[in-house]
Amino acid sequence: MLQERVSSDIYLFTSDLYAQVTAGLIVTPEGAVLIDTMPFPLETEQILQFLTRRSTPTVRYLIFTHYHADHIYGASLFPGTPILAHARCREHLLAHGEEGLAAARAEVPDLLESVVLRLPDITLDNGEALLQLGEKTLQIFWAPGHSDDGIAIYVREDQVLFAGDALTPVPTVVDGDPNLLKATLERFQDLEPDTIVRGHGEVILRGEVQESLRTAIRYLDLIQEIVAEAIATSDPRQRDVLLRTDIEKCGISRVALGGEAPRLHAANLRSLYNRLLRSRAEQAPRTPGRRR
Numbered sequence: 614m615l616q617e618r619v620s621s622d623i624y625l626f627t628s629d630l631y632a633q634v635t636a637g638l639i640v641t642p643e644g645a646v647l648i649d650t651m652p653f654p655l656e657t658e659q660i661l662q663f664l665t666r667r668s669t670p671t672v673r674y675l676i677f678t679h680y681h682a683d684h685i686y687g688a689s690l691f692p693g694t695p696i697l698a699h700a701r702c703r704e705h706l707l708a709h710g711e712e713g714l715a716a717a718r719a720e721v722p723d724l725l726e727s728v729v730l731r732l733p734d735i736t737l738d739n740g741e742a743l744l745q746l747g748e749k750t751l752q753i754f755w756a757p758g759h760s761d762d763g764i765a766i767y768v769r770e771d772q773v774l775f776a777g778d779a780l781t782p783v784p785t786v787v788d789g790d791p792n793l794l795k796a797t798l799e800r801f802q803d804l805e806p807d808t809i810v811r812g813h814g815e816v817i818l819r820g821e822v823q824e825s826l827r828t829a830i831r832y833l834d835l836i837q838e839i840v841a842e843a844i845a846t847s848d849p850r851q852r853d854v855l856l857r858t859d860i861e862k863c864g865i866s867r868v869a870l871g872g873e874a875p876r877l878h879a880a881n882l883r884s885l886y887n888r889l890l891r892s893r894a895e896q897a898p899r900t901p902g903r904r905r
């Protein structure tokens with residue numbers, strides 16, 4: 614696991630084991646706030662060791678940026694620490710959390726054996742909340758688009774934005790909505806953060822912030838244009854060519870996220886296409902009864 618300092622008393626941990634998942638730690642004299650956990654307890658354990666080495670007071674809050682499994686399976690290592698998340702994060706975990714954990718455990722039993730699912734204790738709605746701890750002010754706001762329960766955390770004093778999976782090396786919308794994600798990224802642009810911590814991949818530093826947001830927005834526009842064209846064409850071969858448009862044509866490197874980028878991109882195109890096709894079918898007027 615990679616560990617680095619992002620700002621004064623803000624630390625970042627990046628998984629070696631799965632998709633460069635990140636977790637953030639904000640340390641104050643009155644306790645720490647942990648933003649997400651590692652995909653496997655083995656690595657979250659190392660965050661606990663880091664806290665012990667620094668003789669940091671307890672973790673006062675754990676924040677889930679969204680309900681996806683790769684960010685929350687370390688929560689049982691912080692028993693008694695209240696978890697803060699969007700209300701829909703709690704609903705998703707209540708509805709599908711145990712089932713998802715059982716499926717994940719079947720794939721990697723050794724790494725997930727000790728995981729006990731924890732639900733958020735404090736929930737937010739679509740608005741905004743302020744959390745003041747020590748000298749840090751955390752502005753927590755709804756940031757949907759990658760999923761409907763996404764929240765982002767802006768540490769005002771340091772101008773560090775924790776974007777969750779609303780910003781990743783490849784924007785992913787298979788469980789979300791590209792237009793909502795675009796609106797979220799535009800809100801990030803307006804905030805003008807100094808640093809962005811993404812849910813996966815390297816931290817984005819000053820000077821790269823606006824360009825990385827523009828790249829993500831352009832990508833979302835392009836995939837929607839491609840899908841609209843694929844829907845409009847009556848030629849199935851042309852449609853297949855469109856749905857296999859290379860990720861590099863959409864402005865994102867093929868090697869992003871450890872080479873996972875083309876697969877994530879193909880899934881975006883396929884899911885948007887299927888969704889648009891379904892909504893067209895639902896909107897289509899019923900065929901009128903045949904007249905005599």
Ligand SMILES: [Zn+2]
Pocket residue numbers: 679681759778
């Ligand atoms: Zn996610």
Ligand SMILES: [Zn+2]
Pocket residue numbers: 634681683684778812813
């Ligand atoms: Zn993720």
